[in-house]
Amino acid sequence: MTQEAIGFPEAGASVDDGKISMELAQSLMQELATVKTQLQAMRRGHQATLDILHNAQRELEDIPGLQCQVSALQTQLKEKEAELKDTCALLGQTTVEFPRPQQTPIDGAAEPIASTAIPPKPSLKRARSPSLEIIEVRGSFGSKNGKEIKIFDAPKSSIQQIVSTTEDKSPFSINPLRKDSTVLQASEAALKCSSGTFPSANFKEDKEQAPSESKLRKVERVVKKQSNGDEASLGKITSSDKAAADPSISSTLPTIVTPACSSPVKPKLNLKTTEPMLPACTVNKYLETCHTLTTFPPPLDLEVPRSFISSNYGGNSQVFVTVTKAQNNPSGPDIRRMVFPMLDCNPFVPRNPGEPGLIFASRHEILSNPPWTVFVKRTNAPPARWIYQGEYECTLCGTMTTEEFMSQTPLVQKRWAKEVQEAKTYDVYVIMRARIALRKKGLIPVEDKAIENDIIRNEMTAIKACRGKPVSTEEIIAAFHKGDEAIDIIRMNCVKYDHVFANDMKAKLEKQAISNSTNKKKKSVSVSVSASSSRTQATNEGPSNGTTPSTSVFTLKARKVASAASAPEGSLRRSNRSRTTTAKVLLARQ
8 A cells, every 4th residue: 555545744745833833833923923922011110000009009198287387388378467467457547746845034035945856867768558648738727937957967768747837728738749849748647737737627547558556656655665765766857947936836846756767667577386386197097996985874964073083983093093992892793994094195185085186195004904084174273173074095106296396385394394394203205314314425325235224224313313414494305396305195095984973972971061151051050159158257357347348348348258268277367366247247148
């Protein structure tokens, strides 16, 4: 049989098939390489997308801080605008006063005393108010001889005013100011008298520009305070040689006084520093996972003194945390752990029962063995009364940053500095004072941490023995501002309100109030009985001269009888002779 009959391929056909297989393999390899390149490109694109997402996430996290900064800047801008508005209002106002009549010489001459007013310096310039108009005034104040009062030459940019008088009583005539004229500037508000009326009846009162009487008085006080008796600090109108010839004219003319341009009045800002200035976004960041606990029946509005808690349930009444005995717990046979945060150190504690809050404390004993019974004072005003807020779990949520500590009120900062300065019991605050004192002396930091720790331990021992290096509260506050030391922030979340404990406190407080009132009544009754018995004894020892004893005599006798118990018999009388009661005394008793 031949190869064709058997079915074997020919030799040429096998070679062609091998070539085709090689070409297919090469094409497949090329396609694989292309796919691999595409996968690498997709991987790089995916990584770039992830980077963009991470950057966007970081920017989103920075948005709350930026919002806080924007709100703070807006608040500062509003304050600056209000301050600028008040300052401009004070600088733009003028005060009109009447001067005293000029004194005439002794020899009867009509020459007035030369004015000693100092013209303003050219360097002390101030922009002219838009309410002022350049005018030339010609009119009369009712004087017989028309005289024109010239004023010192001042720069055109400054506020200038003129008052002129003429012989007739015609109304004012206002003409435009010529370029070559030396007439100075004036305005209706400047020409207005202190009584609120213009010299001429034909002038219409400009209510928008005319300052009120209260504002004028305020500017007068400011000007007098700034001048301090020195006329050089005020710009005053002086008369010319023509007006100096007639003193009657100068005595009736108003003097226009303007505040000195060199020292503008800056109103004082009434800033309240009693409230903490921690940003709201920071507080919300720590309390975003907490919610106010809703209880039924509602919590009791009960305020108790610290001595009442310690006397009825045990514990120390002068410490931050205290533990009571199990037999004093009305809710069950378990010990009760109580915490009493102070408002001056912790301005963000819970203010109402069930609310969350923050405690600034580096002592971590309240982080374990929950729950903790929390008492908070409503105010720092005496007498001290504490309100039961509920049972809380405490969690360490962060450390106070430099900005957060600096945003606290000076009272809170000083209170914390005092806490660290006087610390001798708790190592967490003693070590803070030790590090601050050692940094002040330049003893730390050192390269060898073991040696540094030994130095700090020795200083802590000296502090506890009252032999530590001196540190002031200002230095402690500076250490907190620099970030050398920091205080922990603890989050407080209410998990329960113990009505059994609250009702027990209420019942005991009412019982104590009833007992105190009963004791007061008994004491007052005993005092009145003793006083009446003393009065009776004093009556028996009364005088026998026929006069009725008065209240003062009874009081004196009662005091003597009360002190006669320890005195020898008859020491209150001049003799031991027995005395008889007369008929007049008996009638007086009846």
